[in-house]
Amino acid sequence: MKTLICINQILKLNHFRRHSLSILKRQISTHFTLNEPHLNYLLDTNNKEIIEKNIHIRKSNGSLEKLYSLNEELQNINTTKCDPQQIEMLKSQVKDEANEIPNQTHPDILHYQEPRLVKYVGNKKESTHKHYNFVKLAERWDLIRTQNLGLISSSRTYYLRKDLARLEMALIRYAIDFLKAKKFTPISVPDILNIDVLRQCGIPNYHLKHQTGSITQWQADLAPKEMVASDMRNRRHVQLLLTWSTNAAYSVYKLSPEWPGDGQQYCLSGTSEMALAAYLAGRVLPEDSLPRRLVACSRCFRQEEAEGKQGQNLYRFTTALWCRVKQFYKVEMFAACAAHQSDSLLEEFVELQTELFSSLGLHFQILDMPPSDFNNATYRKYDIEAWMPGMEKYGEISSTSNCTDYQSQRLNIRYKEEDGSERFIHTVNGTACAIPRMLISLVETHQNANHTISLPKPLWPYLQGQQTIPLNKKDFQKNQWILMKYL
Secondary structure: OHHHHHHHHHHHHHHHHHHHHHHHHHHHHHHOOOOHHHHHHHHOHHHHHHHHHHHHHOOOOOOHHHHHHHHHHHHHOOOOOOOHHHHHHHHHHHHHHHHOOOOOOOHHHOOOOOOEEEEEEOOOOOOOOOOOOHHHHHHHOOOEEOOOOOOOOOOOOOEEOHHHHHHHHHHHHHHHHHHHOOOOEEOOOOOEEEHHHHHHOOOOOOOEEEOOOOOEEEOOOOOOOEEEEEOHHHOOOEEEEEEEOOOOEEEEEEEOOOOOOOOOOEEEOOOHHHHHHHHOOOOEEEHHHOOEEEEEEEEEEOOOEOOHHHHHHHOOOOHHHHOOOOEEEEEEEEEEEOHHHHHHHHHHHHHHHHHHHHHOOOOEEEEEOOHHHOOOOOOEEEEEEEEEOOOOEEEEEEEEEEOOOHHHHHHOOEEEOOOOOEEEOEEEEEEEEEHHHHHHHHHHHOEOOOOOEEOOHHHHHHHOOOOEEOOOHHHHHHHHHHHHHHO
16 A cells, blocks of 8 residues: 555656646747847838848848748738648748847947957067977977877867866866956856757757758758758767858757757757856846856867968967867856946956956957957957967957847846836856967967976966976977977
């Protein structure tokens, strides 16, 4: 009898759990929708000229005419005779096409064709000795392994060893402690995200249909600049989704629908910004609690290509392996704020990045970026490029963006004003420390004549007082052939 009672309790608990999960899924689905006011703005023909001009200057794949056509088809459909599933599919197409229309652009930068230099920070170090690039030095010391990894992982992956592995951990801890002192709240985020989170945070829509096995094809109505590829070594469980713009390729890994088998589609996160935004999905925050500053360190998974000839030259030996690797750690800043706070918060993020990078002894330039460099969510963006003496060029180490209410409208994140009215919050994000690029900057900037590395003083406490990365003579003799290979 006791056993029977126990079984009944378990069955009731499972029924309650399934019911709770179904409610949660319905709640989540309502978060990932385009709200009516914004859709009405896009469909209002009075706004057509402004929206189309914005699409043009941002070189976006969005099509207002296609959105009008789909919406007209939806309005003219006979709901009494048409299949409800067909109506829902058409509604989904309208939403997807609306999501392809980019955010508005800050009026001060509408005319930008190229990045505008805001200022230089710090000075280039004067030295009489030759500066080697990061890969040469690190391989010379046997601090990294980037070769012969095809059977272990894939191309553009790596091992960090000894002092370089410790430096990676020190940079993460220092960046997080630096931001904690600036009133940021640390958050540990998931690396596997629902594909809808990526869509609503500004990654273009992926209209996919699955054929035999895990082969994926684009539907015929997609822009020709978009394409799909598969990672052949992990073809069964991971597919690679790429979307191409005029200047660069950015991609995420999409997990096969065979895993985990719950009917949802998931991706590996390319940045913790999306998980942090989704963390607030569906919430209504009191205005006096804003801005809410968050910081996360996560593993980022990407497949990127160097940008054109200039990128190939800039990243020839170093960033081909290190600025464009398939996975890396990144410390990300994120803030949810009131509408009137986002412009000033963007400037605050740039000041924080300036203070952080200056404390590490880097020389860098701050660039106000043109609209053609934006993703769908961005309203305004600054990039920071550090001087890398080994390559004798500036290389990007960070960016920060104001996304206004683009993400919050789709994730349904609001704040309540004093009069009780609700508005969509604005989101701001910025890179505090992208490990591969920061390692390049530090190693190339602080190398000495004897090819040891002087470590910045703020990192000493995180390295048990270690002040330099010494040159191990045994490792030097062992790996000297690597240096000769590059000369």
